[in-house]
Amino acid sequence: MKRKICIAALILLNFTGCKKFLDEKPISNLIEQTYYENTEQVETGVIACYDGLQKVYDIEFKLTEIRADNTSGVSLEGDWGAIKFFRDAPSNFFLLDYWQRAYNTIARCNLVLKYINNVSDPVKKRNFEGEAKFIRSLMYFNLVRLYGDVPLLTESIKFDDFEKFKRISKAEIYTQIKKDLLTSVDYCPASWPTAQVARVTKGASQALLANVYLTLKEYENAKLQLIPLLGTNFKGGTYALNPSYAAIFSITSEMSKEILFAVRYKASANGEGNSFSYEYSNNGDARNVKASAPYQTLFETSDVRKATTFNAANGLCTKFLDATAPQRDAGNDFPVIRFADVLLMYAEASNELLAAPNNDVLGPLNEVRARAVASQYITLNTKEAAREAIFKERKLEFGFENSRWYDLVRMDQANTISTLNGYLTATGNPNITVPAFRLIFPIPQSEIDLSKGNLKQNPGYN
Template sequence: MRYNILTALVVVLSFTGCKKFLDEKPISNLIEQNYYRNTEEVETGVIACYDGLQKVYDIEFKLTEIRADNTSGVSLEGDWGAIKFFRDGPSNFFLLDYWQRAYNTIARCNLVLKYIDNVSDPVKKKYFEGEAKFIRSLMYFNLVRLYGDVPLLTASIKFDDFDKFKRISKTEIYNQIKTDLLTAVDYCPPSWPTAQVARVSKGASQALLAKVYLTLRDYPNVKLQLASLVGSNFKGSTYQLNPSYAAIFSTASEMSKEIVFAVRYKASANGEGNSFSYEYTNNGDARNVKASAPYQALFETGDVRKASTFNAANGLCTKFLDPTAPQRDAGNDFPVIRFADVLLMYAEASNELLTAPNSEVLTPLNEVRLRAVASTYNSVGLSTKEAARAAIIKERKLEFGFENERWYDLVRMDQSSTIAILNAYLAATGNPNISVPAYRLIFPIPQTEIDLSKGNLTQNPDYN
């Protein structure tokens, strides 16, 4: 079943005490007015917000990893090829599907916040509000980076509130994201019991807020949010790099100290599994989305991330493999923020605030490379801010292959540089006749949503 921005789905989930937080199952779909009456019922609404994230991150690669320059797909057709080769239009189903899933998750968050005062436990009330605002801000952060100006809904709405569906400027949306995340930083706990380890923590809120600040080039606030996470020696305490890069993505070692926030999945658990693990295989719908030749060549000899990211023989993704799981029902979690990301964000922000890189740039950058068994940098090799900037962006590309990060990194870079990178990549992968115009750095608004809004929702420029 699909949902649009005009539809708020209320999913009520029960608690079963299973090992994974998202093992809880729906007990029914109840009318809003008859539910959310007390602490326990509002908490089931919070669980529904996490369930919404499962649906969003199951398909996000279709808009991010496919589009980015670390994958190739010469035989892609239809909506897949349209996104890959920058010819997508307002009728592309993938764009509609992501939009609807994201706004459905936002609607769930808004329902929790609507009834938050029915929570009698003051501690849980703060936790629930922080969690809902973190998840809502994460959805808006992704939407604004993918589509540009989008509707900003911070309260539950009626199906015919068409005036609420007008696009709001990115500045206003980012202000709301920052406000929500500052609340999450204050309200979410430092940690959760093992059975609920997937829930939003203070550290996750700080890391996501830092990424927002990084996107907005507010570098002092990036460092402010990350300082307590990286610690005095860039090894962290609450969060640390996993000694094994491959283990980060294995179902046998999930939620290690490397994971700051992840969307959790479980195989063969009545709909709690993911499909993206299968889609990347030779039999999946995304089987033609492979590590591009230029991306494969970027890894130096000995870098352990290479084998853990793609198969050298065919370029297929080797992260998120769950060979014993049923098709499109795998148990691999999806890491949204890892400690490696925290280190690289800190290095990048530090570099941008300096005239030349120092230990605050080189040490966290080298921590990531040491774990990868890659050569390290020194002040001679990276003697300028520009050289360090390029090295950090390259490191992010190496570190986060097939994790949906590269496209977001491209769109926050200088626009002319991004277009030059994309055009060079297209030429190198057999598509020299494709030239990326600036307007295609954001996607078109889905036409279905424009039609449903009675014309209140307008299209991005040049897609009309």
């Protein structure tokens, strides 16, 4: 799969480069129609969608882990410090870079869907459509949580079709996300051959859809998607917790039963490696982004996740280490959906539907803690206590996996702001307070300028 992504990227290079979303020149209809004319050629477009994900997840930590309350940011300057200390402006390059990469990936998905009827094999046609709609949904899910209302593009557009560049309400975008993911659940296979193990499955689609429902507080719908993934007594079936937490992130044991979906990378393979693992190192650009002191103290002494997540001596991330790889060209995959997430989402959805927590809450929560060699919850007396325990567990389990910021923005807003302000005070920044408008990022100013006034800025950033 990794090698095929590289080949597809070369094939698509002539007409799907990483240019600015709103400055994309029109793709030649002749090239499109000549190239995407059969099953094999459309499949290269599908693989190019996965290649787009590589670009997105290589930099996502700049908007998520840096911003969140599990990392500290001493001596961060420029765009790094602006993100960390809630003073980011529409001119921040990180915001533009992520936006462009996400919309480039969406454009690749739309191109596949445009020519999906040229696929003669009916099974592959359904698979390709399911994959493209999953990837497109994942990008929109991230964009809407990071930027709020954003342009919704579900088909290929001309470079000067400025009317399409206007912002669409989050509600409408979530409607499209759910529609696409329901298709993906139906169209994607339960599994792929070993050589294609990184491709989207029915289980990955169900888990992502459950996350969307959970974000929208549609808890019953979330549970319906998660139940088929759980297995007996929360032990798993097709998917299961890896007995070793550290092994999840090792380059020698990737794509275990724990992984429902990951973005794959390969070192020294014509640009198919990642740079994020190097950026977190002592020599990387993000070397000052470390596990904060308050975060480090959350882990029990026995918790095996602590040593895997950060270096106790300096706080640096240790999850994504590839000591043999060249700088900014590492082979670590990035896990997007793990079985631990399935368990904790099920616990959360169950808790919100109950008057008081029962085994549907404690069972999956304690499965995650048992693997971590952390103490078990015997009882959680109230819904509020269980909610706090689940969010804390997510913070411990998914450190440096771009999860915490998304969790913060779906929490009760007053609680989120209080949490962030308390964290800033505890990490030596008592003079910084977080206004509500900064729970989403500004729209990149250069995209607003290119839109001829159709794209409007988020309130508070004008």
